[in-house]
Amino acid sequence: MYQMLDHTDISILKILQENARLTNQEIAEKLHKTASPIHRRIKRLEDDGFIKRYVAVLDPQKIDRGLMAFTHVQLKDHSKDSLSLFEQAIIRLPEVLECYHMTGMYDFILKVAVKDLAAYHEFLMHELFGIMAIGSVQTTLVMKQSKHEGAFPITIPQQPFPSAHKTD
Amino acid sequence: MYQMLDHTDISILKILQENARLTNQEIAEKLHKTASPIHRRIKRLEDDGFIKRYVAVLDPQKIDRGLMAFTHVQLKDHSKDSLSLFEQAIIRLPEVLECYHMTGMYDFILKVAVKDLAAYHEFLMHELFGIMAIGSVQTTLVMKQSKHEGAFPITIPQQPFPSAHKTD
DNA sequence: GTTGAAATACAGACGCG
DNA sequence: CGCGTCTGTATTTCAAC
Numbered sequence: 480m481y482q483m484l485d486h487t488d489i490s491i492l493k494i495l496q497e498n499a500r501l502t503n504q505e506i507a508e509k510l511h512k513t514a515s516p517i518h519r520r521i522k523r524l525e526d527d528g529f530i531k532r533y534v535a536v537l538d539p540q541k542i543d544r545g546l547m548a549f550t551h552v553q554l555k556d557h558s559k560d561s562l563s564l565f566e567q568a569i570i571r572l573p574e575v576l577e578c579y580h581m582t583g584m585y586d587f588i589l590k591v592a593v594k595d596l597a598a599y600h601e602f603l604m605h606e607l608f609g610i611m612a613i614g615s616v617q618t619t620l621v622m623k624q625s626k627h628e629g630a631f632p633i634t635i636p637q638q639p640f641p642s643a644h645k646t647d
Numbered sequence: 648m649y650q651m652l653d654h655t656d657i658s659i660l661k662i663l664q665e666n667a668r669l670t671n672q673e674i675a676e677k678l679h680k681t682a683s684p685i686h687r688r689i690k691r692l693e694d695d696g697f698i699k700r701y702v703a704v705l706d707p708q709k710i711d712r713g714l715m716a717f718t719h720v721q722l723k724d725h726s727k728d729s730l731s732l733f734e735q736a737i738i739r740l741p742e743v744l745e746c747y748h749m750t751g752m753y754d755f756i757l758k759v760a761v762k763d764l765a766a767y768h769e770f771l772m773h774e775l776f777g778i779m780a781i782g783s784v785q786t787t788l789v790m791k792q793s794k795h796e797g798a799f800p801i802t803i804p805q806q807p808f809p810s811a812h813k814t815d
Numbered sequence: 816g817t818t819g820a821a822a823t824a825c826a827g828a829c830g831c832g
Numbered sequence: 833c834g835c836g837t838c839t840g841t842a843t844t845t846c847a848a849c
Contacts (some may be wrong), residue, residue: 484710490811492705492710492792494744495701496702496703496705498700498701498702499667499701499702499703500700500701502842502843502844503843503844504842504843504844505744506843511818512816513817513818513843514750514843514844515816515817515818516816516817516843516847519816522683522845526690527709528697528706529705529706529709530703530705531703531704531705531706531849532665532703532704533665533666533667533668533699533701533702533703533704534663534666534667534668534701534702534704534798535660535663535667535698535701536697536698536699536700536701536702537660537664537697537698537799537801538696538697538698538699539799540648541695541696542660542697542799542802544799544800545815547747548745549717549749549756556746560675565673568791569793569794570793570794573709573800574800575794576794576798576799577792577794577795578792578793579715579717579789579790579791579792579793580789580790580791580795580812581787581788581790582689582787582788582790583716583787584785585787586785588717588787592799597705598706604652611707617751617752618751619749619750619751619752619753619756620749620750620751621747621748621749622747622748622749622750623746623747623748623750624745624746625734625737625738625743625746625747625748626737626738626743626745626746630744631704631705631707631710631712631744632712632741632742632760633705633710633759634711636707639811642670670823670824670825671825672823672824673822678837680836681835681836681837682824682825682836683826683827683835683836684834684835684836685835686824686825686826687826687835688834690826779837780848
């Protein structure tokens, strides 16, 4: 089991989700603390697995990935072979940013990023439709992204025994 | 207009998308260079807007966001008022990680992260269904994520005049 | 949570190819 | 024009308090 997070930990995680390039000292100033304890806390958050990794966010437009689409896929059947065949094939496609195995109407939802509609057509024809397990595909295109990705809202996991002695 | 990316820039971007915590020196070793030019190139990639920001990726399970859902929304009508009303309301909901305005069958696709099904029910009943502009909603739940998010595939944007004198 | 010291990385300068 | 060596500065990191 993992340690409980206190209010300072939550604040650190929120800050790091927005901007992981801040120095410990800058984070410390925001929280009215000093760099050392911030550093220890971040190290612990990493070691305990709360922070999985740090990534750079690129501008899709500038690297010719300006068109994003959600591709909803139904397989021909739900055999174990079809599922693993599909997943194996999808993982190799660079246009597929994310692949989710879903409950409900669709078997998979893919988040796809390509240069333009021509490139998406190319992707469907030469990549996706070549996968044998595919039954039907429905596409919706992203016109506008209203909320940016990546940041999870953080609340304190159920805290049955609030510590009365937190110096924070 | 922005500068063209060469092979070293592409490599740097790929590395930084996977692990933004590597030091310039570590990146330099991977690319058989020294830290100085790497540092200069990263600075330029930031200044030119290729790299928008750096973020920490958290473990959804550990912060009680283990259930992810895609919520497909159709509005009652497509008036300008309905659209902006919906977007304004959505932005305030912490459970909504991403919000896309779509073409096609649905008006919006929301990526929602909550603790469990009970929390999702709560989210629908007390948050989403409270928005007046909402027409209908269809949910699919994520059972498994096959491909991780965030990393764009990078190719060299159309290179009409390949430089013959690249020292790289 | 604080202080202080050593190791390391950053962010310029400069000269070289 | 980009690379590499060098330099001062800031930051990280680890110790003891």
